[in-house]
Amino acid sequence: MKLVLLLLLGQAAPAVEPGTWSTSALLIEQHCSACHRDDGAAPFTLLTYDDVKRRRSFIASVLKQKLMPPWLPASSGLDLHGNRTMPEEDRTQLISWLEAGAPVGTGDAPPPIKPMIPMPFPEESIAVEMTEPFIIPAETVETEHRYHEDTWSFVMPVENKAPLRIRGFGWETTAPEAVHTITLLFDGQGRGRERDKYDPRPGYEMTGDLNRDVSGTNGGVGIGMDRMILPKGFHWSLPANADLVADVRYRPIGREVQLNDTIHLFPTEEEDSREIIAVLTAVNRLKVPVGETDHVAEDRFTLPAAMDVVAILPKARNECRSMQLSAILPDGDTRILLDIPQWDGHFRRPFVLEDVLHLPAGTTLHSRFVIDNSTQNPRNPFDPPEDLRIGKRTGAAAFTLLGAGTDQAGSDALVELSQWTMDRRGSRTRKP
Amino acid sequence: MPVTLTIRLHLPLMLAFLVFGLLQAGCSSDQEEQFVDVTGTPHSPLHGSEGDLVVIIFSSTDCPIANAMAPELERAHQEAVGQGGRFYLVHARRDLQDATAVKHASEYSLSMPVLIDHDHALVEHFDAKVTPEAFVLQFTGPDEYEIAYTGSINNLYGSVGNRRTKATEHYLREAITSISTGNNIEVKERQPFGCFIEREQ
Numbered sequence: 001m002k003l004v005l006l007l008l009l010g011q012a013a014p015a016v017e018p019g020t021w022s023t024s025a026l027l028i029e030q031h032c033s034a035c036h037r038d039d040g041a042a043p044f045t046l047l048t049y050d051d052v053k054r055r056r057s058f059i060a061s062v063l064k065q066k067l068m069p070p071w072l073p074a075s076s077g078l079d080l081h082g083n084r085t086m087p088e089e090d091r092t093q094l095i096s097w098l099e100a101g102a103p104v105g106t107g108d109a110p111p112p113i114k115p116m117i118p119m120p121f122p123e124e125s126i127a128v129e130m131t132e133p134f135i136i137p138a139e140t141v142e143t144e145h146r147y148h149e150d151t152w153s154f155v156m157p158v159e160n161k162a163p164l165r166i167r168g169f170g171w172e173t174t175a176p177e178a179v180h181t182i183t184l185l186f187d188g189q190g191r192g193r194e195r196d197k198y199d200p201r202p203g204y205e206m207t208g209d210l211n212r213d214v215s216g217t218n219g220g221v222g223i224g225m226d227r228m229i230l231p232k233g234f235h236w237s238l239p240a241n242a243d244l245v246a247d248v249r250y251r252p253i254g255r256e257v258q259l260n261d262t263i264h265l266f267p268t269e270e271e272d273s274r275e276i277i278a279v280l281t282a283v284n285r286l287k288v289p290v291g292e293t294d295h296v297a298e299d300r301f302t303l304p305a306a307m308d309v310v311a312i313l314p315k316a317r318n319e320c321r322s323m324q325l326s327a328i329l330p331d332g333d334t335r336i337l338l339d340i341p342q343w344d345g346h347f348r349r350p351f352v353l354e355d356v357l358h359l360p361a362g363t364t365l366h367s368r369f370v371i372d373n374s375t376q377n378p379r380n381p382f383d384p385p386e387d388l389r390i391g392k393r394t395g396a397a398a399f400t401l402l403g404a405g406t407d408q409a410g411s412d413a414l415v416e417l418s419q420w421t422m423d424r425r426g427s428r429t430r431k432p
Numbered sequence: 433m434p435v436t437l438t439i440r441l442h443l444p445l446m447l448a449f450l451v452f453g454l455l456q457a458g459c460s461s462d463q464e465e466q467f468v469d470v471t472g473t474p475h476s477p478l479h480g481s482e483g484d485l486v487v488i489i490f491s492s493t494d495c496p497i498a499n500a501m502a503p504e505l506e507r508a509h510q511e512a513v514g515q516g517g518r519f520y521l522v523h524a525r526r527d528l529q530d531a532t533a534v535k536h537a538s539e540y541s542l543s544m545p546v547l548i549d550h551d552h553a554l555v556e557h558f559d560a561k562v563t564p565e566a567f568v569l570q571f572t573g574p575d576e577y578e579i580a581y582t583g584s585i586n587n588l589y590g591s592v593g594n595r596r597t598k599a600t601e602h603y604l605r606e607a608i609t610s611i612s613t614g615n616n617i618e619v620k621e622r623q624p625f626g627c628f629i630e631r632e633q
Contacts, residue, residue, distance in 0.1 A: 378590030
């Protein structure tokens with residue numbers, strides 16, 4: 001009888017016992033506290049029973065909609081470092097407890113949550129600071145460049161007298177609630193400074209791409225990710241007297257906040273380490289009229305040499321609804337490398353692979369992006385939608401693969417491929 | 433027992449009348465209570481005379497969706513006051529401290545009167561569901577008003593979790609302008625997206 005009533009009311013029967021605070025606190029600690037803590041990226045803390053109880057309906061709702069915890073990739077067979085996928089049994093358990101009114105259980109007063117605090121950065125790291133603070137405005141303002149998201153770039157001099165091998169970096173921000181993504185380029189030619197001098201404000205109002213080089217070639221970080229570290233045996237090369245050019249993506253929070261960030265570089269002295277090469281599979285031109293819901297844009301090319309892939313960085317405008325990167329191996333098998341069924345640029349971040357992925361020579365990389373330029377796409381940056389016409393310099397949607405060749409000849413071939421994949425954004429080039 | 437039974441039987445009917453009455457037939461504000469804002473100043477948002485304009489915004493100090501709209505709320509406040517109206521920010525969290533609300537208003541440059549709805553009198557009266565949620569009252573007579581507009585502030589959010597870079601439609605300000613210019617408000621109710629208001633603590 002109870003089941004019939006629940007069905008009539010449109011509610012699912014409770015699948016699990018709600019449990020108590022002690023069991024739910026462990027789930028919140030594990031899945032939420034890395035961001036919902038003091039100085040975390042989330043806008044409020046979930047550290048005490050009261051924090052959770054007074055938001056129980058909202059938390060249950062975002063859990064049901066799978067908006068939280070934020071993690072873009074669907075399971076694809078690749079193990080990704082820092083995977084925040086919440087097991088379904090944990091999700092169901094927590095929702096059940098919240099919908100039961102968040103019963104505290106019996107016994108002592110509910111203990112607080114112990115948040116997952118990031119480890120300190122290594123002592124030998126090199127701190128590189130912004131040269132002057134930047135004020136993130138209270139809300140997005142109309143600017144000379146009409147971007148689909150708020151973007152600003154900053155030139156941060158490293159002042160290193162000799163070249164360095166960098167295995168990773170950490171990000172220390174003064175505006176964790178507002179900044180959601182930073183991508184990096186190492187600049188040994190002063191190209192970022194050249195752009196900066198034309199903008200009197202701190203930093204400059206452009207993306208962090210420098211000519212053909214795409215921001216993110218030297219890594220990045222995102223929400224809930226304060227560092228990116230390459231696997232042992234891989235490094236980025238930082239030229240002498242280089243600048244970091246940081247492409248900062250932010251979302252205004254309704255009040256001004258000061259951005260005065262520090263990047264901590266983690267050098268390595270490994271002798272037999274391989275230099276990272278970035279290969280870009282991208283859609284560089286898009287023309288999608290208003291109302292088109294399933295516009296498919298694709299790119300594919302074949303690797304001339306074997307590549308050991310260590311990380312994948314996706315990016316796209318929010319008119320993009322979904323994206324998928326796959327590898328068609330020489331024997332004909334297709335392997336999905338990264339599948340993002342619901343793209344949201346706010347939660348964009350690099351995905352470092354737990355295990356190095358070996359792609360043999362002759363592997364075809366295939367990227368596929370589905371664009372929804374209609375009102376049905378709730379993330380469409382324009383309401384009402386506007387015709388989407390993206391020039392090829394902008395790199396409308398892309399996957400950047402970071403990796404290295406397996407020998408010198410292979411690395412040389414991949415460097416040539418890398419240049420071709422990035423040059424395509426600017427001019428006609430012949431495929432190597 | 434008889435009392436309980438009566439309430440159970442008539443609750444849906446009562447709710448239907450309440451909602452219908454709020455949206456269609458106008459409201460008579462027979463409530464006597466005054467609401468004291470966080471600076472100690474008393475206000476009577478439900479009382480007014482014919483032609484009065486009153487805007488009530490349910491909000492929260494730590495709801496990112498409500499906070500993101502702070503600049504727009506301040507613009508709407510200035511617009512309403514400029515038209516001779518009154519504008520109130522009502523925090524729906526029962527245990528919120530005055531000092532926290534004062535600090536929040538200062539940080540977000542909000543200059544309207546700020547009320548804390550400790551006993552949820554206003555939340556229940558308007559059946560507010562989320563923060564931010566707007567109620568624009570147009571008084572038709574002494575202490576009688578119609579809800580001229582209710583719902584979202586603007587189109588910054590397409591839904592919870594789906595935020596645009598910039599709002600392009602400003603529903604609340606358009607409603608205020610329409611009232612002051614005597615024009616019809618084309619859409620009187622829009623679904624608000626925001627943080628849920630917990631009725632029970």
